[in-house]
Amino acid sequence: MQIRRSPLTPYPRGWFMVALSSELQPGDVKPLRYFGQELVLFRTQEGRAQLFDAYCQHLGAHLGHGGRVVGEHLQCPFHHWEYDCSGKCAKVPYADKIPPGARVRSWPVEEVNGMVLAWYHEAEGEPTWHVPSLSLGDEADWSPSAETRWKVRTCIQDVNENDLDSAHLRCLHQFTSKTPEEMELTMRDAALDIRFTLVSNLESFGMAGTAKGPIDTTKFGLGIGWVRYAAEIADAGITLGTRTLGATTPIDEDYVDIRLFHNIKKTQFDHVNETLEKQYFKTFKETVDQDIRIWENKRHLLRPNLCQEDGPIAAYRRWARQFYSAEEMERALAR
Numbered sequence: 260m261q262i263r264r265s266p267l268t269p270y271p272r273g274w275f276m277v278a279l280s281s282e283l284q285p286g287d288v289k290p291l292r293y294f295g296q297e298l299v300l301f302r303t304q305e306g307r308a309q310l311f312d313a314y315c316q317h318l319g320a321h322l323g324h325g326g327r328v329v330g331e332h333l334q335c336p337f338h339h340w341e342y343d344c345s346g347k348c349a350k351v352p353y354a355d356k357i358p359p360g361a362r363v364r365s366w367p368v369e370e371v372n373g374m375v376l377a378w379y380h381e382a383e384g385e386p387t388w389h390v391p392s393l394s395l396g397d398e399a400d401w402s403p404s405a406e407t408r409w410k411v412r413t414c415i416q417d418v419n420e421n422d423l424d425s426a427h428l429r430c431l432h433q434f435t436s437k438t439p440e441e442m443e444l445t446m447r448d449a450a451l452d453i454r455f456t457l458v459s460n461l462e463s464f465g466m467a468g469t470a471k472g473p474i475d476t477t478k479f480g481l482g483i484g485w486v487r488y489a490a491e492i493a494d495a496g497i498t499l500g501t502r503t504l505g506a507t508t509p510i511d512e513d514y515v516d517i518r519l520f521h522n523i524k525k526t527q528f529d530h531v532n533e534t535l536e537k538q539y540f541k542t543f544k545e546t547v548d549q550d551i552r553i554w555e556n557k558r559h560l561l562r563p564n565l566c567q568e569d570g571p572i573a574a575y576r577r578w579a580r581q582f583y584s585a586e587e588m589e590r591a592l593a594r
């Protein structure tokens with residue numbers, strides 16, 4: 260029997276990263292596969308990022324393999340039909356009349372925080388919220404972004420839930436954190452707010468001594484989120500500031516694309532900044548590698564058996580429901 264990794268609908272609604280803005284220059288055309296679909300991402304000569312369903316509606320060529328940007332249009336490699344940014348066929352170079360059904364789906368796209376984000380909705384509904392600007396403040400105070408990326412055989416629910424699972428921080432990662440009673444949870448309106456924030460205290464090891472301080476985990480829907488850590492390393496007299504911006508995008512029902520971008524706040528000691536950067540990067544990577552071993556072999560249980568000390572998993576799940584169609588959620592719960 261084939262085991263479904265998640266009983267929820269395959270993908271939640273929301274904004275998901277499909278590329279970094281810097282990876283898409285004017286004139287670039289890229290084939291992509293996300294949400295179980297073949298897609299094509301391109302940037303027009305004037306600089307607009309667009310995401311289309313991949314298949315040309317003339318005879319089905321993949322627009323991402325050999326397609327070209329022509330001004331503000333995307334040209335199919337097969338018979339050179341051209342699509343405008345709305346996805347409508349605007350030109351057939353050898354015909355006067357354009358077939359009225361010649362249109363490919365153009366996905367809602369926004370660029371924020373250096374990311375190209377695409378809006379997913381299972382019924383192709385329009386965006387109902389937006390990812391805010393997540394500026395670091397004065398960039399000069401921070402190290403440049405360092406990236407780690409994984410293709411992981413898991414579902415997006417489990418990747419997000421990991422950050423709110425306080426017990427596993429101690430058991431799997433050997434961090435120590437305070438009990439859930441001492442955590443602060445912010446959900447201004449659990450039914451409507453796309454932002455979910457948890458602030459708790461964390462002790463971590465291996466970065467020039469024991470680091471102790473508050474860790475802030477914030478999510479903007481299930482695709483984008485950050486982990487910010489402000490800690491004191493008493494032994495070394497260092498105040499540590501870190502931020503990891505995370506983007507998780509479903510590839511299909513079995514795999515997700517995880518991209519993490521790490522920044523370290525520069526300390527007053529120039530000579531330790533590079534070491535701290537390397538150690539943070541390494542610690543985070545090792546931590547995710549430990550998670551991956553669990554994720555790739557687990558199932559998502561809709562009815563887990565939770566105890567008080569498991570942290571805000573139940574609260575997180577109530578919040579996350581808003582990103583699924585209500586009918587699908589009811590169907591999944593009734594199974």
Ligand code: FES
Binds near residue numbers: 316319338340
């Ligand atoms: S298949 Fe695209 S123009 Fe013919």
Ligand SMILES: [Fe+2]
Binds near residue numbers: 421422427432546550
């Ligand atoms: Fe983890």
